Amino acid sequence: MSGDVVVHAHDEPTAVGDVDMTTELGRLVVPDPVFTASGCAAAGREVSAFNDLTALGGVVTKSIQMAARSGRPTPRMAETPSGMLNSIGLQGPGIDSFLSNDLRWLTENKVCAAVSIAGSSVDEYAKLAQRLRGQPVSLVEVNISCPNVEDRGQVFACDVNASAAVIEAVRRATPPTVPVFAKLSPDVTDIVSIARSCVDAGADGLTLINTTLGIVIDTETMRPTLAGITGGLSGPGIRPMAVRCVWQVHAALPEVPIMGVGGIRTGLDALEFVLAGARAVQVGTVIFNDPSAPTRISRELRAALAQRGIPRLRDAVGLAHRPPAPVVPEEPDPPGDEPFVQEPSPRVVTFEDAQ
Amino acid sequence: MNPVQVRGEVLSIKQAGAYFSMTVVASGIAEQTRPGHFVAVAVGDDDGSMLLRRAFSIYQVASRGVYGGTVEFIFAAHGKGTTWLSRRRPHDLVDLVGPLGRPFTLPKEPANCVLVGGGYGSAPLFMLADALRKRGCRVDFVVGAATQDRMFGALDAKRMAASVAFTTDDGSFGEQGRVSDVLPAVIDKAHADVVYACGPMAMLEAVYAVSAAAYNGQGIPTQLAVEESMACGIGVCMTCVLPVIADDGQTRMMRSCVEGPVFPGDRIRWDALGTVPDDALGAAAMTASVEVPQ
Numbered sequence: 001m002s003g004d005v006v007v008h009a010h011d012e013p014t015a016v017g018d019v020d021m022t023t024e025l026g027r028l029v030v031p032d033p034v035f036t037a038s039g040c041a042a043a044g045r046e047v048s049a050f051n052d053l054t055a056l057g058g059v060v061t062k063s064i065q066m067a068a069r070s071g072r073p074t075p076r077m078a079e080t081p082s083g084m085l086n087s088i089g090l091q092g093p094g095i096d097s098f099l100s101n102d103l104r105w106l107t108e109n110k111v112c113a114a115v116s117i118a119g120s121s122v123d124e125y126a127k128l129a130q131r132l133r134g135q136p137v138s139l140v141e142v143n144i145s146c147p148n149v150e151d152r153g154q155v156f157a158c159d160v161n162a163s164a165a166v167i168e169a170v171r172r173a174t175p176p177t178v179p180v181f182a183k184l185s186p187d188v189t190d191i192v193s194i195a196r197s198c199v200d201a202g203a204d205g206l207t208l209i210n211t212t213l214g215i216v217i218d219t220e221t222m223r224p225t226l227a228g229i230t231g232g233l234s235g236p237g238i239r240p241m242a243v244r245c246v247w248q249v250h251a252a253l254p255e256v257p258i259m260g261v262g263g264i265r266t267g268l269d270a271l272e273f274v275l276a277g278a279r280a281v282q283v284g285t286v287i288f289n290d291p292s293a294p295t296r297i298s299r300e301l302r303a304a305l306a307q308r309g310i311p312r313l314r315d316a317v318g319l320a321h322r323p324p325a326p327v328v329p330e331e332p333d334p335p336g337d338e339p340f341v342q343e344p345s346p347r348v349v350t351f352e353d354a355q
Numbered sequence: 356m357n358p359v360q361v362r363g364e365v366l367s368i369k370q371a372g373a374y375f376s377m378t379v380v381a382s383g384i385a386e387q388t389r390p391g392h393f394v395a396v397a398v399g400d401d402d403g404s405m406l407l408r409r410a411f412s413i414y415q416v417a418s419r420g421v422y423g424g425t426v427e428f429i430f431a432a433h434g435k436g437t438t439w440l441s442r443r444r445p446h447d448l449v450d451l452v453g454p455l456g457r458p459f460t461l462p463k464e465p466a467n468c469v470l471v472g473g474g475y476g477s478a479p480l481f482m483l484a485d486a487l488r489k490r491g492c493r494v495d496f497v498v499g500a501a502t503q504d505r506m507f508g509a510l511d512a513k514r515m516a517a518s519v520a521f522t523t524d525d526g527s528f529g530e531q532g533r534v535s536d537v538l539p540a541v542i543d544k545a546h547a548d549v550v551y552a553c554g555p556m557a558m559l560e561a562v563y564a565v566s567a568a569a570y571n572g573q574g575i576p577t578q579l580a581v582e583e584s585m586a587c588g589i590g591v592c593m594t595c596v597l598p599v600i601a602d603d604g605q606t607r608m609m610r611s612c613v614e615g616p617v618f619p620g621d622r623i624r625w626d627a628l629g630t631v632p633d634d635a636l637g638a639a640a641m642t643a644s645v646e647v648p649q
Contacts, residue, residue: 046590068637077594082404288587289406
């Protein structure tokens with residue numbers, strides 16, 4: 001955000017229809033800031049029964065890899081307080097099937113396609129980006145929360161150099177007109193340093209955050225509930241963590257576009273992310289609870305901005321970072337306006353001596 | 356079929372043995388429902404802590420009437436979510452998504468059909484029996500449960516079927532034993548051409564084994580509605596998968612919510628349930644990595 005933002009909090013509310021929801025994600029300009037999050041809406045087809053996807057920002061597809069993947073054995077999921085733990089294992093059809101079926105469906109239905117890619121080596125990410133060249137892809141989101149087989153399974157997203165290497169390779173292989181976003185893991189000591197390394201490597205923007213690692217133990221079997229033992233924790237339970245990450249990164253890198261994701265359930269939740277510094281939001285796990293949530297959240301966010309007299313979404317981005325409003329001392333009441341009233345006071349009581 | 360999301364009024368909630376039966380006004384769902392379809396029900400309040408929908412087979416629908424379409428489903432209050440659901444009262448609102456899944460397919464010509472239900476898994480079989488009888492099929496029922504109070508639909512079965520066999524694990528109702536113990540005799544007596552079943556996975560496996568061995572090993576086709584735990588019900592979460600042989604002969608981890616819940620018994624990889632068999636599509640890609648899930 002640049003320039004000063006004036007909040008007309010006490011002016012007449014803006015009409016809901018008047019709010020300009022347009023947002024810029026690098027060179028991609030979309031009319032609405034709400035996307036579906038990767039892994040929570042497949043490639044859009046299933047949720048299109050409940051949402052007009054062309055009216056939303058777009059669909060971030062489930063992360064695709066070069067080869068088809070079976071995913072992990074079941075159980076893959078456990079419900080947690082205000083969330084869920086999952087260990088799917090990136091089940092997917094592989095890039096060829098994705099291009100000829102899923103991406104084609106998105107294109108034919110005029111849905112903005114943000115394609116998430118995942119790899120197990122820098123080379124695989126680069127190859128995926130090359131396969132996407134010339135395809136109708138609006139944005140590439142790089143899921144770097146994957147183990148690097150060339151580095152003992154160390155997760156790319158947890159290392160500044162590995163993150164940068166992936167982003168650099170993807171950026172080089174992607175046409176300059178297509179923004180590349182790095183999706184970061186919150187499971188790091190300093191998310192700002194990872195964010196900075198991704199931006200320095202050419203990322204046009206950042207998606208914050210991926211799931212955070214957890215374990216649920218079944219107290220009947222006295223074993224971990226998930227076959228994969230650990231899983232990714234998501235949903236409203238992790239929302240403050242996600243808002244914190246957006247806040248920290250926006251404070252450090254205010255010019256970098258951020259897509260905020262993590263437990264967004266209502267328009268006000270989305271507004272929190274925007275106020276923390278996100279230009280767009282993604283709705284994920286909540287889709288499982290309410291398949292029409294993306295459409296509802298977009299509507300609620302628009303209404304929330306209108307109620308606050310904010311005519312453009314972009315005016316709200318990062319607004320929570322402004323200094324607190326100065327405290328204006330209340331003017332003392334002018335003397336003489338009110339009749340003098342004697343303060344009531346008790347009478348003085350004296351007591352007898354005790355017997 | 357085009358699934359819809361409906362916030363409908365609870366018309367009635369009744370206890371049925373160990374189960375609850377809930378009827379919800381859900382026009383849009385009722386009209387499209389075919390036997391074997393299910394609904395995914397949101398539990399808890401709009402800002403509550405339980406996010407995952409609970410999936411229940413549809414027991415019956417009324418597509419017209421005073422209330423518009425209504426949908427009735429059966430559930431057991433065995434967890435926090437279903438206990439919440441069991442405490443809904445008439446006029447409360449419940450959020451349903453449906454109809455979901457691939458329903459049972461019906462024989463084109465009249466055929467002799469044996470329907471096997473375990474616990475409240477028998478719930479979808481009565482709509483099915485109705486549809487089969489309308490096509491001139493003979494219907495025989497096997498209804499089983501752990502105990503008498505967990506048997507669902509005994510009266511419906513008696514009313515609709517040429518014959519009914521009941522089994523309970525403890526012998527409290529019908530014969531003591533499993534549905535698969537009495538199934539061979541029922542298949543013989545009914546000259547069964549096809550077996551339909553819904554219930555726990557172990558029961559379905561036993562039903563499949565009996566059906567495959569029928570007629571001295573010639574076997575008869577089965578259509579089995581599986582019960583896998585689901586999070587969304589609409590095909591996006593990828594949690595309800597099981598290994599199934601696809602039309603091309605390739606084993607794939609299929610979603611029971613959209614590619615099922617009804618599968619032909621001979622397509623299910625019984626040898627590999629709860630695992631990803633090595634020959635499943637994409638299994639090879641898994642061995643190299645230990646990834647942080649998305």
